Each structure stands twice: as structure tokens, then as C-alpha cells.
Amino acid sequence: MALAANRARTCLVVDDSRVVRKVARRILEGNGFAVREAADGSEALTSCRASLPDCVLLDWNMPVMNGIEFLKALRQEFGPSPPVVFCTTETEMSFVEQAIACGAQEFIMKPFDDEILLGKFGQVGLL
Amino acid sequence: MDDLLADFLTETNESLAELDLALVRLERTPDDAPTLSLIFRLVHTIKGTCGFLGLPRLEHVAHAAENVLVKVRDGVLAVTPDGISTVLFGIDRIKEIVAGLAVSGSEPAGDDTTLVAALNALAEGRAAPAAPPTPAAPPAPVPVPPPVPAQAAAPIAAAPEPAAEPADAAPAEAPVAGQTIRVGVDVLEDLMTLVSELVLTRNQLLQLARNQEDSGFSVPLQRLSHITSDLQEGVMKTRMQPIGNAWNKLPRLVRDLARELDKRIELVQHGAETELDRQVLELIKDPLTHMVRNSADHGLETPAERRAAGKPETGRITLNAFHEGGHIIIEVADDGRGLPVDRIRAKVLTRGLATEAELAGMTDAQVHRFIFRAGFSTAAVVTAVSGRGVGMDVVKTNIERIGGTIDLKSAAGQGTTFLVKIPLTLAIVSALIVQAGRERFAIPQISVVELVRAAGIGGAAAADRTESRIERINGTPVLRLRDRLLPLVSLAGLLRLEQDTGAQEASQCIVVTQVGASMLGIIVDRVFDTEEIVVKPVAPILRHITMFSGNTILGDGSVIMILDPNGIARANGIAGSESRVAETAPPTTVAQSEQRIAMLLFRAGGSSPKAVPLSLVARLEDIERDRIEISAGQPVVQYRGRLMPLVPLSGTLDTAKERQAVLVFNDVDQRLGRDRCMGLVVDEILDVVEDRLKVELSGDRPGLLGTAVVAGRATDVIDTAYWLTQATQDWFRAGQKSGGARAPQLLVVEDSDFFRNLLVPALSAEGYEVTACDSAGRALRLREAGVTFDAVVSDIEMPEMDGLQFVRTLRAGGAWAGLPVIALSGRVSAAEMAAGRGAGFTDYVGKFDRAALLASLRQCLGEAVHAS
Numbered sequence: 001m002a003l004a005a006n007r008a009r010t011c012l013v014v015d016d017s018r019v020v021r022k023v024a025r026r027i028l029e030g031n032g033f034a035v036r037e038a039a040d041g042s043e044a045l046t047s048c049r050a051s052l053p054d055c056v057l058l059d060w061n062m063p064v065m066n067g068i069e070f071l072k073a074l075r076q077e078f079g080p081s082p083p084v085v086f087c088t089t090e091t092e093m094s095f096v097e098q099a100i101a102c103g104a105q106e107f108i109m110k111p112f113d114d115e116i117l118l119g120k121f122g123q124v125g126l127l
Numbered sequence: 128m129d130d131l132l133a134d135f136l137t138e139t140n141e142s143l144a145e146l147d148l149a150l151v152r153l154e155r156t157p158d159d160a161p162t163l164s165l166i167f168r169l170v171h172t173i174k175g176t177c178g179f180l181g182l183p184r185l186e187h188v189a190h191a192a193e194n195v196l197v198k199v200r201d202g203v204l205a206v207t208p209d210g211i212s213t214v215l216f217g218i219d220r221i222k223e224i225v226a227g228l229a230v231s232g233s234e235p236a237g238d239d240t241t242l243v244a245a246l247n248a249l250a251e252g253r254a255a256p257a258a259p260p261t262p263a264a265p266p267a268p269v270p271v272p273p274p275v276p277a278q279a280a281a282p283i284a285a286a287p288e289p290a291a292e293p294a295d296a297a298p299a300e301a302p303v304a305g306q307t308i309r310v311g312v313d314v315l316e317d318l319m320t321l322v323s324e325l326v327l328t329r330n331q332l333l334q335l336a337r338n339q340e341d342s343g344f345s346v347p348l349q350r351l352s353h354i355t356s357d358l359q360e361g362v363m364k365t366r367m368q369p370i371g372n373a374w375n376k377l378p379r380l381v382r383d384l385a386r387e388l389d390k391r392i393e394l395v396q397h398g399a400e401t402e403l404d405r406q407v408l409e410l411i412k413d414p415l416t417h418m419v420r421n422s423a424d425h426g427l428e429t430p431a432e433r434r435a436a437g438k439p440e441t442g443r444i445t446l447n448a449f450h451e452g453g454h455i456i457i458e459v460a461d462d463g464r465g466l467p468v469d470r471i472r473a474k475v476l477t478r479g480l481a482t483e484a485e486l487a488g489m490t491d492a493q494v495h496r497f498i499f500r501a502g503f504s505t506a507a508v509v510t511a512v513s514g515r516g517v518g519m520d521v522v523k524t525n526i527e528r529i530g531g532t533i534d535l536k537s538a539a540g541q542g543t544t545f546l547v548k549i550p551l552t553l554a555i556v557s558a559l560i561v562q563a564g565r566e567r568f569a570i571p572q573i574s575v576v577e578l579v580r581a582a583g584i585g586g587a588a589a590a591d592r593t594e595s596r597i598e599r600i601n602g603t604p605v606l607r608l609r610d611r612l613l614p615l616v617s618l619a620g621l622l623r624l625e626q627d628t629g630a631q632e633a634s635q636c637i638v639v640t641q642v643g644a645s646m647l648g649i650i651v652d653r654v655f656d657t658e659e660i661v662v663k664p665v666a667p668i669l670r671h672i673t674m675f676s677g678n679t680i681l682g683d684g685s686v687i688m689i690l691d692p693n694g695i696a697r698a699n700g701i702a703g704s705e706s707r708v709a710e711t712a713p714p715t716t717v718a719q720s721e722q723r724i725a726m727l728l729f730r731a732g733g734s735s736p737k738a739v740p741l742s743l744v745a746r747l748e749d750i751e752r753d754r755i756e757i758s759a760g761q762p763v764v765q766y767r768g769r770l771m772p773l774v775p776l777s778g779t780l781d782t783a784k785e786r787q788a789v790l791v792f793n794d795v796d797q798r799l800g801r802d803r804c805m806g807l808v809v810d811e812i813l814d815v816v817e818d819r820l821k822v823e824l825s826g827d828r829p830g831l832l833g834t835a836v837v838a839g840r841a842t843d844v845i846d847t848a849y850w851l852t853q854a855t856q857d858w859f860r861a862g863q864k865s866g867g868a869r870a871p872q873l874l875v876v877e878d879s880d881f882f883r884n885l886l887v888p889a890l891s892a893e894g895y896e897v898t899a900c901d902s903a904g905r906a907l908r909l910r911e912a913g914v915t916f917d918a919v920v921s922d923i924e925m926p927e928m929d930g931l932q933f934v935r936t937l938r939a940g941g942a943w944a945g946l947p948v949i950a951l952s953g954r955v956s957a958a959e960m961a962a963g964r965g966a967g968f969t970d971y972v973g974k975f976d977r978a979a980l981l982a983s984l985r986q987c988l989g990e991a992v993h994a995s
Contacts, residue, residue: 016168019135019176061171089175111178 009126010034010051014044014070015059015087020110024057027114041065045073048082055126056084057117058104060095068095068102075103083124087112135180136229137309142169143225146218147379150211154382157206167196173221184234185224191246192217198250208386213249215379216242312405315365322355322362323555323661329355330658330682363552366406370448370457371399373412377419381444384423391430391441392423398448403455404552410529411457411549414522418459418545419444421519426463426543436540438462454573455551460544466495466537488818495537499523527693529553530573530676532641548573558660558689560681561638562653563617564624569660569679569689570638576646578654579637581606597635598841606637606648612839613639615648616699618690621674640692647696658682662689674698725817726837727790731809732777737843738835740885740975741815745793745804749786764806766791774850775808776830788812792847793978805851832884844881849888870896871988876906876921876933877951882974886920886951889977895984902926903933910943918987919943920980923952923963931966938967947987949980 011033013024018039025035036053038044042065044056056074060067071084086104088095096107105124108116149166153159174189192214198204220242227235329352336348378394385392427433427442434440447458468491475481475497486494501520526533531549550556550573558569581597597604597615604615615637618624637648660679665688669675673694680686725741754764755773762773762780773780773789780787789806818837830849834841873895877883883899890897898916900906903925919937923930930950937943947969952959963971970983 017172017176018138019131019179022131022134023179061168061175063165063168089171089178110175 009054010036012036012038012044012047012053012056012082014038014041014056014062014067016040016062017059020059020087023112024117027117028057030114031118041067041070041073044070045077048074048078052078053082055082055121055124057108058084058086058099060086060088060099068098071099071102071104083126085120085124132180132228132232135176136225138176139173139221139225142173143218143222144375145169147215148375150215150218151378151382153206154208154211163196163200167193167200170196182224182228182234184237184239185221185228187243188217188220188224188239188246191243191250192221194250195246198252204250204252210249212386213245215383217246310365315362318362319366322359325355326359326555326659327661327680331680331684334682334684359555363404363555366404366552367402368405368408369400369402370408370455371396373408373415374399374446377416377446380416381419381423384420388424389429390423390427392427393441393443394419395443395445397446399446401448401450401455402551403549406553407455407529407549407551410525411531411547414525414547415446415457415459417519417522418547419446422459422461422463422543422545426461428464432464436464450551451548454548457547457549458544459547460542462542465539465541466498466535466543468494468539471495471497492536495535498535499533530556530571532574553662555659555661557657558679559638559657560655560687561618561636561649561651562655563619563622563651566622566624567655567681567685567687568618568651569658569687570640570649570692571676571689572657574640574642574692576639576641579606579608579639579648581635581637604650607841608639608648612836612841613646613648614699615650616695617650618695619650619652621695621699642692642696647692647699649690649692649695660689725815726842727815728813728837728842729788729790729809730811730813731775733843735834735841735843736813736837737776737809737845738837739790739845739847743792743847743975743977744790746791747812748789748791748806750789750806751786752782752784755780755787762808764789766804766806771804771806773806773808776845776850777808777810780808781810792851807845807847807850832881846884846888851889851892870894871917871984872915873897873984874906874909874916874919875899876901876903876919876925876930878902878922878925882922882951890920893981903928903930903936906933907936910937910941913942915942916946918984919946919948920951920984921948921968922974923950923959930968931963934963934967949983949987951980 009032011024011028013021013028013035014037015021015024016039021037021039025037028035036047038047040062044058045065047053048056058067058071065073067086067088071086074082074084080103083105084103086096086099086107087110088099088107089110099107106120108120112120146166146169149162149169153162153166156162170189170193174186174193177185177189195204195210195214195217199206199210204210220239224234224237332344332348333352336342336345374396377396381392381394384390422444423442427444428436428438430440433442443462445458445460447456447460449456471494472486475486475494476483480497480500481489498519499522501518523533526547526549529549530553531547533548534546535543536546537543550571557572559572559575561568561570597606598612604617606613606615636651636654638651638654639646639648658681660681662677663679665672665675665677674691675688675694676691677689678686679689726738727741727744727747728736728738731737748766750764755762756764758770762775763770764773765771771791773787775781787808788811789808790812791804791806793804816837830846832844832846835844836842837844871894873890875883875886875890875897877886877899878901880901883901887897887899898909898914900909903921904927906919906921921930921933925933928936930952934948934950937946937948948967950963950968950971951974952963952971953974960971969987972979972983
């Protein structure tokens with residue numbers, strides 16, 4: 001297990017649904033991540049400015065500032081570093097393409113479980 | 128229940144409430160892009176989340192609804208009322224499923240195929256079915272998809288349960304924005320209870336400290352007291368919620384009603400941010416919903432009706448909330464047709480809630496309030512909307528249960544407004560502490576209107592000094608307070624308390640309280656201070672005594688009862704009858720009824736107004752001072768070609784006045800065979816009112832029949848016959864002297880003291896010898912005794928034997944069988960007169976038509992003379 005190595009990593013979970021945030025938190029904390037939460041893009045940006053996380057799990061459809069807008073602002077302000085996993089229910093690939101074009105590393109479909117989420121995180125080299 | 132599910136339920140319910148509002152808004156402004164994207168996001172979030180919990184039904188419906196919304200967002204589909212309705216049905220279904228989920232923890236069984244088909248049809252641009260899809264409640268005939276896909280359930284099962292919780296509850300690194308936390312309601316309730324106890328203990332400590340001078344405790348005690356107050360306020364604040372929370376469901380409700388009833392309704396909300404205790408908020412939700420429902424259903428007209436009435440087609444329901452004192456006032460107003468007074472009257476009669484006579488004496492406002500009575504609904508057809516067995520009586524009961532009051536104002540064609548006044552909180556209330564006998568009681572400040580010190584019934588000397596004094600009407604104590612008569616109840620008397628001997632003073636303290644829409648004065652022995660009291664429920668053994676709404680513990684540790692003025696009014700039987708006495712009847716014409724007569728109100732010396740039946744007055748004149756002459760020591764005026772004697776009612780003519788108000792009485796002098804008239808000089812003519820006349824005879828002052836309550840005020844009713852005699856005594860004497868023949872003998876049968884006293888002097892003044900009986904039975908006994916008369920004048924409406932029966936008995940045989948018998952009646956209609964003549968009456972005249980009575984008597988007696 002790579003648990004010890006991952007101990008210090010933080011993940012910022014950005015989703016307007018408390019339920020989704022909780023599910024993600026359980027999975028990630030169970031695998032050694034420290035989890036921070038934000039309910040929309042604007043909160044997420046504030047959180048990043050306070051302290052940059054090691055990775056971001058990002059929803060698309062949120063009030064105030066949506067996922068794409070956040071992604072653009074994040075990349076503009078902090079460059080290519082923290083890796084972002086884009087999360088959506090949309091089956092249309094156009095959203096995913098847009099997210100990737102804006103600097104997301106991977107995408108994941110809701111609903112996800114630990115296997116899927118950890119698999120994606122592994123793909124972007126977080127595990 | 129899994130806390131993830133609990134989170135889901137809270138979150139989804141919030142979204143659903145928001146959705147209702149947003150969809151109604153979208154319908155009004157179809158191209159409101161922010162609203163559309165809000166709706167889309169909310170549905171999207173619901174769909175996105177239920178996948179995590181394995182809720183296939185929800186996901187299915189939400190997905191179908193989302194498809195429609197995607198099309199609308201992309202501009203492929205236009206916003207139509209039918210489309211919105213179909214989406215709302217989808218939202219309703221989601222609510223149903225979520226409700227079932229909350230109860231059982233799993234999705235209820237059900238069939239959504241019709242609904243989903245309708246949504247899909249809509250999304251594909253096919254005509255959506257107009258009718259709502261069948262409700263999903265019955266058990267599914269179609270196999271339900273397997274409830275929980277293993278894949279979706281996995282993360283929950285795999286999650287480490289309690290270990291993660293502390294971090295979750297207080298995320299230290301949470302962003303600053305929106306610092307709110309969720310706290311269970313029971314925690315807040317417990318806090319409130321503890322604070323209540325703390326307040327009590329504080330009060331007790333303060334009481335103890337008061338008796339000990341300069342103890343070292345006083346300074347820290349002061350601090351404790353302040354902190355307790357602050358704490359109390361703080362805890363109260365945690366329980367406060369904006370009233371808008373109770374209004375959230377209303378736009379959707381109104382929208383659905385408007386469609387159902389084919390009306391156009393706009394809902395306007397003012398003061399949605401006004402805060403009140405969440406417990407109170409919960410309790411007024413249903414009453415408010417019902418009132419809005421009522422306004423939409425009964426209050427507002429259809430667009431066609433509104434057009435015809437010259438109003439805008441869209442009716443308006445306005446909700447308004449604001450703070451006033453320690454209370455919150457909520458108004459529910461519509462600009463509709465107003466309450467149908469006639470239909471309410473008819474319903475009151477058929478339900479036997481009041482008699483016709485009682486109704487006749489009521490103002491429209493009083494009639495309106497019958498809608499608060501049990502089992503009352505005026506809708507001609509019980510509609511699906513309002514006819515649900517819940518009436519305004521339930522609304523009233525619920526509001527009164529939380530110490531509130533409800534009243535209404537309604538104007539025909541202009542609309543109806545319900546006014547609800549409720550306390551901000553139920554737990555700690557401000558109350559007035561009073562004493563009756565040796566006991567102390569608390570009266571909630573919400574129902575206290577004012578405190579009055581009044582002169583007692585015996586305290587005549589004090590009566591002159593104070594503005595208010597206690598009087599008795601029909602044996603009931605009343606307080607004459609400004610322009611109103613206020614019914615009183617003695618608390619000590621009502622509760623049969625031992626009277627403190629020291630309390631029997633000349634003056635008494637009266638707590639004027641609001642009972643529903645009317646007022647009640649409670650006589651107490653002493654009034655102490657207002658205190659914040661903690662309301663404790665009444666013990667079950669005392670709960671049936673509605674005079675008490677609870678009890679509390681005072682600072683000195685004594686337990687006292689909290690009075691409920693509503694209950695006191697009921698216990699005293701006042702609630703129904705009070706307002707009739709206290710309210711001013713507007714001068715409106717109602718259907719003729721012998722109980723109500725038009726009265727002319729005027730002032731002539733003294734403070735109380737005087738009255739005379741309007742039908743006795745021939746004319747009202749305003750005569751210049753210069754026209755008044757003195758003839759043989761009597762003031763006269765040239766009036767219509769002859770001299771009219773003037774009689775000042777107050778005794779002397781005020782010669783300083785430029786003009787004199789004069790009531791002209793016209794009469795026919797039988798013996799001189801010509802009209803005579805007389806002018807009664809008064810100070811000022813006040814008003815003409817219609818009211819029932821119930822005269823309390825006094826007879827101690829000449830020229831006054833007695834005192835009656837007219838338009839809510841104690842009023843002297845003058846005896847016109849007396850004044851007529853005063854003015855024309857020379858003629859009267861002349862008539863007596865010249866009348867060598869025996870005066871005609873008249874028998875007057877009349878059960879009303881008032882009319883007897885009106886008739887007898889008037890007829891005597893005409894030279895008749897009058898005998899009066901108060902019942903037909905007595906009259907018949909006179910016949911048996913062999914007394915003879917020349918004519919009989921009889922009332923029709925009398926108890927036991929009425930006028931018709933009486934005249935039939937006379938005509939059936941006996942000494943009086945051939946006598947002329949004249950009927951006197953308040954109802955003069957062709958049918959009534961035919962019935963009267965059929966029964967044997969010689970003539971039939973109206974009660975106030977003295978000229979007709981005299982003419983009729985002259986004619987009858989003349990004929991009788993001829994016949995003999």
C-alpha cells in the first residue's frame with residue numbers, strides 16, 4: 001500500500017451537492033487524503049488562494065461560478081499544477097472536451113464509487 | 128438512517144422548495160435566463176446525487192425532467208403553461224418519492240412510466256398530454272427496477288463510518304463564505320427550556336435580593352441578570368426564521384389554483400424576511416395556506432367577472448408581514464368581490480346560528496365574522512379547492528391556540544383582508560400581573576389593550592370626576608368608555624374568589640382586553656407590573672377550564688395561572704353578544720323589519736344624545752333667530768302660513784344662537800279638524816341611524832320615555848306626545864272643555880312597553896280615554912269582566928296569542944264581536960294587510976303612522992256611530 005506516501009496529500013472537492021462531497025470525502029479520506037470542500041467555483045478559488053491543494057475533484061454545474069470558469073481562473077492564476085479531475089453527469093463529450101481543453105487532466109462520470117475514483121486518481125499519478 | 132441519506136433528503140428538499148418558486152417565476156417571465164439555469168442546475172443536482180444512493184425511480188424521473196429543461200435551455204423548446212405543468216408534475220413525483228424515502232429509508236414502489244412518457248414527449252416536441260399523469264401512489268403493476276444497484280451502494284458500504292465524522296462536522300479549513308452550521312431542532316428546544324428555567328431562577332434570586340439590603344450579592348446578581356437576558360435573546364434568535372419560509376409553497380399553490388379555477392392571480396409578498404419563532408411559524412403555516420386558498424377560490428373573481436366590474440383581469444393576493452410590539456402582524460388581502468353578506472345571512476339562518484331578529488340588528492362587519500363559526504362555508508358549490516372540510520373556524524381556532532387573534536375587513540367589490548396577529552414566540556411572553564381576591568393572575572400582554580380606572584357602580588361622587596364609569600344595562604355591568612359600551616366581567620366574581628374586604632373601593636381597575644374582534648373589560652382588584660413569564664402548560668386535570676391558558680412561576684416562587692381572555696369571554700357568554708352593543712351601526716337601509724327602526728339622534732342639553740323615531744318627525748328645520756317671536760309668553764315662528772309653537776327641549780331658548788335646529792312634528796287635531804304642528808328646539812341634530820329599539824323605561828323625567836342603546840350609546844328617547852301636549856295645551860284643554868259628549872273609549876293591546884308608552888299619551892292627547900293591555904289574554908279577561916270599549920287597537924306580533932288570533936277570537940262572538948279593531952304592525956305589505964283583514968281587522972296601519980291611525984280611528988268610530 002502506498003498509504004504512507006500519500007499521507008500529506010490534500011484534495012479539494014468542489015461540488016454544490018453536500019452528498020457528493022461527502023461520498024468523495026469518505027473515499028479519499030479512506031485512502032489517506034486530507035479533504036477540503038468547496039460548494040462552488042468561487043469558494044474553491046478562495047480556498048486555493050489560501051493554500052493550493054495537491055489535486056482537485058471538480059464538478060461542472062454549480063451556482064455562482066461553474067467548473068469550467070473555475071478551471072480557467074485556476075490555470076490562469078496558478079499555472080498547470082494541481083491536477084484536476086473533472087466530474088460530470090453529462091454524457092455529451094463536448095463538456096468533457098471543453099474541460100480538457102481548459103486544463104483538466106481526467107474526467108469521471110457520476111455516480112462514481114471508490115474503485116472508479118481511485119482508478120482515475122491513479123491514472124493522473126496521484127496514487 | 129444513514130446520514131448520507133439524511134443529507135440527501137435535506138439537500139433535495141431545499142432544492143425542491145427552490146424549484147417550485149423558480150418554475151412559477153419562469154412561467155411569468157419565460158426568457159429569464161438566470162432562473163432557467165437555476166432550475167436546470169437544481170434538477171441536474173438531484174439527478175446527479177441520487178445515483179450515489181441508488182435511487183433508480185428518482186433518477187429516472189429527474190433525468191426525464193432534465194431532458195425537457197435541456198431543450199428549453201437550448202432554445203429548442205418554448206416555455207408554455209402546459210409544459211411547466213408537466214415539469215411540475217415531475218417535481219411533485221420527486222417530492223412524493225422523497226417523502227416516502229424519508230419515512231421508510233427506501234424508495235416507495237410506484238409506476239412512473241406515464242409521467243416519464245409525458246416528459247419525454249414534451250422533450251421531443253410532441254404535444255404533451257394535457258391531463259396530469261395518474262398519481263403514482265397505487266402499487267406498481269409494472270415490475271419495479273431492482274432497488275439498489277450494488278455498484279452504486281458500494282462507496283457507502285466501504286466508507287469508514289464514525290472515524291470520519293468529527294472532521295466532517297467541523298471542517299477547520301472550510302472557506303469563510305457562508306458560516307452556518309446545521310443544528311438539530313431538538314438541541315435548540317432543549318436550550319430554550321434550559322434558558323426558561325434560568326430566567327425563572329434569575330427572577331427568584333432577584334426577588335430574594337430585594338429583601339436584603341446591600342448584600343454582597345447585588346452586583347454579581349445584576350450581571351447575572353443581564354447575561355441571562357442576553358442569553359435568552361440569543362437563544363430566541365436561534366429559533367427565529369423568516370416568515371418567507373412559510374410562504375415558499377404559496378406561489379406554486381396559487382399558480383395551480385389559478386389554472387384549476389381558470390382565474391388569473393398574482394401573488395405579492397411583502398415582509399417575507401420578517402422573523403418569528405420557528406414553532407410559531409410551523410403552527411401558522413396551515414392557517415396561512417388555507418387563507419390564501421380561500422382568497423383564490425372565494426375571494427377573487429374570474430377574469431370575465433373582473434372585466435365586467437371594471438377591474439384588471441388579474442386578481443391580486445397580497446401577503447404582508449411586519450412586526451408590531453412583541454407581535455407579528457400578517458395580512459392576507461385580495462382585491463376580489465368581498466364577502467357576500469346576503470349569502471352569509473341566509474346561511475346563518477339555515478344553520479340556525481342566529482335568529483332573523485338578531486341578524487337584523489347586526490352590522491355587515493358582524494355578519495362577516497360568522498365565517499369564523501364552525502361548519503361555515505358559503506361557496507354555493509363545494510369546490511375541490513376550498514371544500515375540504517377545513518373552514519375558517521379551524522383557522523381561527525389554530526391561531527387562537529397560539530395566543531393570536533384574527534379579524535377581517537371586507538368591502539363589496541373591493542376585496543377582503545384577513546388580519547392575523549400572533550406572538551413572536553410562545554415560550555416566554557410578556558404578561559400583566561393582576562390580583563383578584565387574594566390570588567394573582569397573569570394576562571398575556573398581547574391581549575391587553577389598555578388599563579382603565581373607573582368609578583364603581585355605587586361611587587356616584589367619583590363618577591362626576593372620572594371620564595369612565597360602570598353602568599348596568601339589563602343587569603350586565605358595562606363600562607362607558609369614550610364612545611363605546613364595553614361589557615365587563617369581574618374576575619373575582621367569575622372565579623368565585625373570596626373578595627378582599629380592602630378591595631371594595633369606590634373605583635376599580637379594569638383591564639381592557641381584545642377578544643377576537645371585540646373587547647372585554649376584566650375587573651380586577653389590583654394591577655401590578657408587566658413581567659416576562661415562562662409559559663408552562665396547564666396540568667391535564669385543569670385543561671378543560673378554558674379560562675386558563677397556562678401557568679407560570681413568579682419571582683417569589685409562587686405559581687400563578689395565566690388567564691385566557693377568549694376563554695373568559697366564553698365562560699361569561701359574552702363573545703357573541705358584546706359587539707352588538709358596542710358597535711356603531713352604519714346608517715344603511717336594510718329590509719324592513721319591525722325590530723329595526725330609523726331613529727333621529729340629536730343633542731339637547733345634557734351629555735347623552737337623545738333620540739326620536741324618525742317617522743314621527745315631519746320635517747327638520749333650521750330657523751333664524753330673527754324669525755322667532757314671543758306670543759303669550761311662548762316662542763312661536765311663522766311657519767308655512769301659520770304660527771307654530773316652539774318648545775325648547777332643554778327648557779330655555781338659547782337666544783344667543785343665530786339659528787335654531789328644530790324638529791317639526793305634524794299632527795291632525797281631531798276636534799278642530801285641522802293640522803297642527805309644533806317645533807321642538809334642540810341643540811344639534813347628530814345623525815339618523817337604524818337600530819333596534821329597546822327602551823329601558825325610566826319615567827322619572829317628564830318628556831322622556833326612557834333610555835335605550837342607540838348606535839352603541841346610551842340615549843334618551845323622548846316622548847313626543849308629551850311635548851306635543853306641552854305646546855298645544857290650550858287646544859288640548861279647549862278640546863276637553865268643549866267635548867261635552869263622552870270621550871271615545873279605546874283599548875290598546877300592545878306587548879311592547881315602548882309602543883304602549885308612545886301610543887297611550889298620544890291618543891289621550893287626542894281626547895280618547897285609553898286603556899292599555901300588554902297581552903291579548905288580558906284584553907280578553909277585560910271582555911269577560913264586562914268592560915266595554917268603542918274601538919280596539921291591537922299589535923300583531925305578540926307572544927302567546929298574536930293579533931290575528933286575538934281578532935278571530937273577538938269576531939267569533941261575545942260582547943266585542945262587532946267592535947272596530949285596528950291592527951298595528953311594523954310590516955305593512957299588501958299580503959299582510961289582506962291576511963289581517965281576512966282575520967277580521969277593520970283596518971291595518973303601520974306602527975309609526977300616527978296620522979293614519981288617527982284617521983282610521985275617526986273613520987271607524989264615525990262608521991260605528993252611523994251604524995248604530
